Amino acid sequence: MYLHKEETLSRPQIEALQLERLQWTVKHCMNSPFYKKRFEEAGLTPQDIRSLDDLQRIPFTTKQDLRDNYPYGLASVSMDKVVRLHSSSGTTGNPTVVLHSQRDLDEWANAVARCLHMVGLRPNDVFQNSSGYGMFTGGLGFQYGAERLGMLTVPAAAGNTKRQLKFITDFGTTALHAIPSYVTRMYEVMEEMGIDPRRDTKLRTLVIGAEPHSEEQRRRIEEMMGVKAYNSFGMSEMCGPGVAFECQEQNGLHIWEDYYIVEIIDPETLQPVPEGEVGELVLTTINREAMPLLRYRTRDLTRILPGECPCGRQHKRLDRMKGRSDDMIILKGVNIFPIQIETILMQFKELSTNYLITLQTQDSNDEMIVEVELENLFTDDYARLHSLTREITRQLKDEILVTPYVKLVPKGTLPVAEGKAVRVKDMRKTF
């Protein structure tokens, strides 16, 4: 049932291991010019970290810190020990770089293997990784992890959907990793080609992540593909995939606390939120040598699920990501997350899974347009289409507190992304 003994640790055992690894990490961080300076400025030494509570004395690390010290400023080992780097795109300023030693890559593969084993995958499974390779960590991260578990691993990469489907049928793929919007796209092409995933494929497990999605979207994917779909969470700053993963209970993602220390803070006050409340996820790596990060502000919003998981693992569970604090739309002074809108839209069986949110300025007034695709023409009566539009508008308003302008469009009109789907277009004029 368990791949690693670390999965079976009790809370006191987890915390003892965390303290030991935190103290090692902090000491080790003093090899990096960045952290050495940070500690000096804060009047802190590694010896001051005597308990897990002392973690809160350490200043936060932000994405901006990674940018400012691009590319090698956070290395805590000499560069001859670094064997790989991954970099995230730099749409605003410098990109960020994450460095890995051979030991880091091994531990990363172990973490991903543990996740995949937890959802029931075994060496006799055929794992197809339909995720971007290259700098995107979902490619190599799952490749090495799935191989570590001993599965036949197909590096299908993203795109060319017909070829993907040929791999699935020819190689007898039983498990697939892809972002949720791409799974939906695959299903559409299956339908066009007359492939029934239940009858014509051996797929039974899907790993979905890297893109916020609602519970409704997961259930829809499970239903159309005839599989169990598990939510994966990771980010390049924390290696990539393998940070947190759902177990077979599908209720929250276990975060591996032998790798990370978890905090949830209020992004405004930077203070810890009360147990169980939503805030920004802050992670400290305690099992990494090339580039450990202390109290890294992930910008992801989530909460810790209270209570124990029936699976028996005592590693804390993160709730499904509520979006990112920097994805947040502020419209007419109201904070809105695209995932809130998606959750509502997914409840309408009349609609397809594609949607597009456009923010624009009309007569110096900001407004939100939500375009949704009709799955099929269920009526030829204008009145029923109008009442559908009204009902969508009403439910969205109840959720996000501003009234969006809902527009029905024919299926196939909205852009289908083969990578991460673009769901929000901000065309507002800024004054």
Place this chain on the structure above:
Amino acid sequence: MTIHQLSIFIENKAGTLLRVLELFKEAQIQLVASTIADTVEYGIYRIICSEPSRAYQVLKDAGISVALSDVFAITLDNEPGRAADAVKVLHDAGIGITYMYSFLLGGKGILVFRTDNPELTREAIILNSLSFISEKELV
């Protein structure tokens, strides 16, 4: 009494109507009647044509949002007042008309409509001996 009608959901955007009509042209399917209202964002383009089932498949394969459904079609003598007589029959039976359009075919008027109560409509047409048209008489 009922005939097949195609309903197509189209965006109010340049070229969308033309695209649909060109698909009909390529497939050599003949339009018998069609109607679309001027709305702001989208319209439902309703079509009576030869080979409606094949037309449906052609449009669907082209990725067009289309539905195939039954609508009532009754024939009227080509003289003033006949449409009023027919609609009065429906009105007296308490039937509401959702939409209606008409065209001429072989010297007869054809009235196409959907109502809020198909069962009652069927009954009213039979009880009042309204004459109707079948699909194979259309082309």
